[in-house]
Amino acid sequence: MGRMPPTPSAPTGGSLRRGARIIATGFRRQPRWLAIAVIGSALYGVMTVYTARVIGHLTATVVTPAVNARRVTDDQLWTIAWELSIVVALNVIGVILRRVAAGLAFFNLNATYRREVTRQYLRLPLAWHHRHPSGQLLSNANADVEAAWNIFQPLPMALGVLVMLVVGLWEMFTTDLWLALVGVLVFPLLFAVNLVFQSRMAPRATRAQELRAVVSEVAHESIEAGMLVKAMGREERETERFAARTNELRAAAIEVGRVRGTFDPIVEAIPTIGTLAVLAVGTAQVAAGRITAAQVVQIAYLFSVLAFPVRSFGWVLGQLPQSLVGFDRLQRVLTARGEFGYGNRSLPTAGPAHAVAERVTFSYALTGQDSLGYAEAETPSEHFLAVDDVSLDLTPGSTTALVGPTGAGKSTLTDLMVRLVDPDAGEVSIDGTALPQVRRGGIPQSVALVPQQTFLFDDTVEGNVTLGEPHGAEQVRDALAVAQATGFVDALPEGAQTRVGERGASLSGGQRQRIALARAVIRRPRLLVLDDATSAIDPAVETAILTGLRERSAGTTVLVVAYRMSTIALADSVIFLDRGRIADRGTHAELMQRCEGYRTLVTAYAREAAEREAIAADEEPGDQGAVGDSLAGEEEPAR
Numbered sequence: 152m153g154r155m156p157p158t159p160s161a162p163t164g165g166s167l168r169r170g171a172r173i174i175a176t177g178f179r180r181q182p183r184w185l186a187i188a189v190i191g192s193a194l195y196g197v198m199t200v201y202t203a204r205v206i207g208h209l210t211a212t213v214v215t216p217a218v219n220a221r222r223v224t225d226d227q228l229w230t231i232a233w234e235l236s237i238v239v240a241l242n243v244i245g246v247i248l249r250r251v252a253a254g255l256a257f258f259n260l261n262a263t264y265r266r267e268v269t270r271q272y273l274r275l276p277l278a279w280h281h282r283h284p285s286g287q288l289l290s291n292a293n294a295d296v297e298a299a300w301n302i303f304q305p306l307p308m309a310l311g312v313l314v315m316l317v318v319g320l321w322e323m324f325t326t327d328l329w330l331a332l333v334g335v336l337v338f339p340l341l342f343a344v345n346l347v348f349q350s351r352m353a354p355r356a357t358r359a360q361e362l363r364a365v366v367s368e369v370a371h372e373s374i375e376a377g378m379l380v381k382a383m384g385r386e387e388r389e390t391e392r393f394a395a396r397t398n399e400l401r402a403a404a405i406e407v408g409r410v411r412g413t414f415d416p417i418v419e420a421i422p423t424i425g426t427l428a429v430l431a432v433g434t435a436q437v438a439a440g441r442i443t444a445a446q447v448v449q450i451a452y453l454f455s456v457l458a459f460p461v462r463s464f465g466w467v468l469g470q471l472p473q474s475l476v477g478f479d480r481l482q483r484v485l486t487a488r489g490e491f492g493y494g495n496r497s498l499p500t501a502g503p504a505h506a507v508a509e510r511v512t513f514s515y516a517l518t519g520q521d522s523l524g525y526a527e528a529e530t531p532s533e534h535f536l537a538v539d540d541v542s543l544d545l546t547p548g549s550t551t552a553l554v555g556p557t558g559a560g561k562s563t564l565t566d567l568m569v570r571l572v573d574p575d576a577g578e579v580s581i582d583g584t585a586l587p588q589v590r591r592g593g594i595p596q597s598v599a600l601v602p603q604q605t606f607l608f609d610d611t612v613e614g615n616v617t618l619g620e621p622h623g624a625e626q627v628r629d630a631l632a633v634a635q636a637t638g639f640v641d642a643l644p645e646g647a648q649t650r651v652g653e654r655g656a657s658l659s660g661g662q663r664q665r666i667a668l669a670r671a672v673i674r675r676p677r678l679l680v681l682d683d684a685t686s687a688i689d690p691a692v693e694t695a696i697l698t699g700l701r702e703r704s705a706g707t708t709v710l711v712v713a714y715r716m717s718t719i720a721l722a723d724s725v726i727f728l729d730r731g732r733i734a735d736r737g738t739h740a741e742l743m744q745r746c747e748g749y750r751t752l753v754t755a756y757a758r759e760a761a762e763r764e765a766i767a768a769d770e771e772p773g774d775q776g777a778v779g780d781s782l783a784g785e786e787e788p789a790r
């Protein structure tokens with residue numbers, strides 16, 4: 152769902168200071184292109200004023216004599232043509248330099264920060280990711296980067312205009328004091344009106360921009376949930392939800408148009424009134440013989456061309472609030488602490504792993520949102536204790552089943568065992584090496600986790616199994632065979648070379664899980680952790696997989712989060728986890744005998760499964776149905 156961060160407000164003293172910091176950062180990161188852009192813009196500014204001077208000069212030396220003589224010579228026409236061509240050409244060169252260099256600086260800054268932000272995502276631990284929804288991460292890497300640096304689109308022009316104003320006012324003062332006074336009145340007025348315009352415009356434009364993002368998010372969500380929406384008959388509700396956001400966007404866009412509609416004529420009118428004032432004052436001065444008509448033409452021209460560029464100050468100020476918000480959000484990611492430390496030790500490369508957890512504890516940070524609508528990432532005040540003082544000793548080559556009610560902390564414990572997160576207290580080690588001492592990339596070489604939720608890339612079956620590592624077709628086939636996937640993969644149009652679609656859309660939940668299993672198996676892990684990784688697979692197939700794993704992988708220690716009696720039966724020992732603590736451990740038979748919570752849970756699963764089977768058998772008498780001692784339904788969607 153779209154979250155609406157508070158709308159940034161108009162610039163204040165503090166925000167101007169912070170804006171200056173963004174500008175300084177941009178100049179530090181892209182000094183060459185921004186310097187060229189500013190030089191180009193200054194050239195444009197000087198040449199615009201110079202154009203006025205040339206026009207004044209031509210009026211005095213060519214136009215006035217021609218009018219007086221009532222004829223114009225070729226020479227006079229050529230003088231006009233070439234003098235004007237030179238100033239216009241220089242003006243155009245200035246514009247090209249500014250646009251190209253400012254564009255390059257802007258896109259370079261975007262690319263640099265996108266890279267930095269995504270690199271930081273990969274560096275930050277899973278605990279940080281737990282606190283930051285993926286929509287927020289996408290927005291950091293896209294919209295926030297652009298918003299932060301957008302200020303560099305109008306900035307070089309505004310700096311050039313500054314040069315233009317100084318030179319222009321100088322021209323006016325050196326021409327005639329009275330005309331200069333008109334300038335001194337008109338330019339600050341224009342500037343002030345622009346400020347008011349932008350302060351009204353900025354929050355409205357930002358809101359419209361955010362609503363555009365929200366509308367596309369809602370559309371994206373509705374499309375993603377298309378099947379659910381249809382199945383649950385929620386089409387109207389979804390249409391209403393979308394219409395509500397679209398109406399908000401329409402209202403916001405109308406607001407923007409209204410403010411623009413009010414201010415545009417005023418902003419346009421001020422320089423025109425200035426030009427009229429120049430003509431009025433100028434005519435009086437000419438009549439008094441203080442200045443010439445050419446000088447009046449020069450200043451009047453200056454007024455008529457200055458109105459548009461002066462607006463670029465307004466654009467800079469208008470962009471400032473969004474840049475501040477974008478930049479702050481980027482800084483939060485880039486300065487986030489909690490980077491995973493790595494040691495320099497390597498784990499053994501052969502033989503089953505000896506994995507030990509010693510009194511590990513882990514809490515999730517429960518975070519609110521800060522004033523920017525962001526998770527209060529660095530200083531969470533509340534915690535939820537998910538794993539509480541748990542010790543495990545997985546002997547090499549053993550298979551251990553982790554059983555517990557929903558929310559007991561099973562997934563969290565598996566995350567700890569493969570170092571997706573570090574414990575708050577206690578230690579996890581493999582073969583005597585504490586996991587934080589293992590070098591970067593060392594753990595995935597020894598350990599594989601097949602998580603609860605399967606993710607497949609929009610790639611071929613083979614690509615999803617190898618993940619781009621150099622495994623031969625034989626190895627892929629072998630891994631698919633262990634995962635009991637050969638049958639359905641061979642039946643695909645191009646076998647293992649068939650593309651599976653976005654997130655494996657063309658496959659069933661159970662098929663996706665089998666490919667994810669093959670992905671782990673092909674790596675020949677020394678510790679294999681299966682977090683409910685076979686929930687959508689037919690129990691008979693699951694048993695075949697786990698038996699195959701045991702037979703083939705004398706070199707693997709297995710930790711499996713299990714629901715089904717058939718899975719549990721294959722384990723050497725069982726750990727019963729309840730509310731984050733180990734309630735009991737032993738063999739299945741021992742726990743059935745002495746642990747009431749375990750017995751209740753396991754028999755409840757078994758009863759539910761048996762009931763489902765009975766219903767299925769009643770409804771479909773022709774179906775083969777029987778699934779033995781399953782604790783969960785067959786080919787149900789992946790959890």
Ligand SMILES: Nc1ncnc2c1ncn2[C@@H]1O[C@H](COP(=O)(O)OP(=O)(O)OP(=O)(O)O)[C@@H](O)[C@H]1O
Pocket residue numbers: 281282515516517535537555556557558559560561562563564603
């Ligand atoms: N990212 C998170 N932020 C806050 N709390 C979380 C987070 N992930 C899990 N929890 C909480 O931690 C507890 C343990 O969750 P965990 O996923 O480890 O349980 P589980 O035993 O695997 O459950 P299930 O069998 O339903 O998958 C749950 O109460 C859950 O609400």
